[in-house]
Amino acid sequence: MLLSKSFSNVTVGLFALVSPLAADTTSNQAETLDSGFISYGDDLNSDRWYISKYNNEASWLDTVWSRDAVEYDPKDGALVLSLSPAPASTGKSFQGGEVQLRQQTSFGRYEVIMTAAPGDGVVSSFFTYTGPHFETPHDEIDFEFLGRDTSEVWLTAFVEGEKKPGQAVDLEFDATEGPHLYAFDWQPDSLTWYVDGQELLHVTAEDAPIPSLPQKIFINIWVGGEGQQDWTGAAPKNTMSTARYYCISYRPAGADTPQCSDWSPQ
Template sequence: MQSSDKTDEKRWLGRFSNIDAITGLCVLAVFLFGIAAAFSSKDTRNLTVVADVPIYYPVAPPEAAPAPSDAADKLAPEAAPQPAPAPDQPQAKQLANSSPAFISLLGDDRLEASYYLSQSKAPRDFYGGRWAPENIESTANGTTFSVKKEGNTDVPFSIAEASTYKRYGYGRYEAIMQIGKGSGLVSAFFTYTGPYFGDPHDEVDIEFLGKDTTKIHFNYWRNGKRGKFATFDLPFDASEGPHLYAFEWLPDRITWYVDGVPYYASELNDPFIPKTAGKVHFSHWTGIPKMREWHGKPDFGTEAVTTVSCSSFTPMGEDKRSCSDVYKEKKNS
């Protein structure tokens, strides 16, 4: 009886040994299959090395975090770390017609040397006033862009806009601006090209509404189609002093900055990222009555001013003097 028990015991132990061996082989096979599948996947974004300081989107300043506005345009992309380019990825090419780096200290530099001043005799499109070159002036603090009441029923307002003669592509765009305050006003810093120039409508924007200058708006367009725009609260009132605003437009992503802090970015490889070099624009305007639901009824007195004291462009992959340097120098002084 005892001998039989020992035989059964050996038999059961042998079975468990076989089961353990089979289980181990199964686990090893699954592990090897997972590795093979990962490396054979066409989408290798999850395998790339994350940058030393990963950026998550939307991005908020560490101290006073801007929350997305309660407005209808709360379309921030889901949070995702920004991957670094793969080592074997070819360097992205600059867009055709893109010009070299520049920096303009507006107020000191003669604006007309680099910028075209928009001009019209009457309101057109969705703009509620005539473009008036005389509403752009150089001052000790920078170049002012004024919106004025005209007292004319047909032309109730005069508005201001300047755009570069040259076109610019991938790189970092910066401006130091103090925004005009008052319901009905729109201040904008953006790149644009479109059918007027024989191009698709491509655009990257930073916009402010004078009715609430504690908010900032980010937009982008490709071939007339709008990407995922967003509105953020600022930790300051943009009408009370100059601040540094910027966006970095790259082939696979656009990132927007306020005072050097990243606030928002498009999704990686978003199909709405522009692909055509455009002109740099600054504008200050009020719209036709249909636009008042967005920017408010004009109620800013007889004149309101947006001031731009610096504008710069640094091409992708280059390191040039920019408005960031000017802003730091002014703060330090």
């Protein structure tokens, strides 16, 4: 059953259920999804989504991924990704939540309705990614919210491991105060980011190379290591924070499938 609730900026279908996910994905290769989807909580199951559970030992990340950091809140229908101090045995200062699409996606429109996480040193995100773990070069497209200043959002992309567009854009609101609709349109010759239907940044192939490899959709919350702190700020050791996700959708280029924005006011 799809319920709905009106927020200050958007009206969205609510998460109804979050099912526990199955065991870890065993293959680095993923099938490319050629049809669109719109996901609420009752679709976050082992057939489509995977909750990360592993310790990335890289020094740039001071966060271990834990399934305990991903839960459903029936009060507002949000999928909640949380950040909290990690057990000392992990070797990391924090544990956070991450959810990834099992299949890859390609050109098209990507949308999320979310509330960003506050806190110095905290990063919450919506992005697509592929890289060496998936036996490919590194391509990526990002919305990244730095909890130290949530009146702006970082919009970035990587092509074969090199950072391309990357800049902070003013939002004219605080992204932690409630849900907003964030979207990017990825075409072979351009990338355009939006918030609540308004264009934030447009980049063409004449400006910079555009990612071309199929990627996976990710959402997560994390704290970086010392090498990231000039950008993110430093998180106090007792930091706790949450990011809330209400809707995720993908519409392939040229398709006419449902999107999160179908629930926003005209």
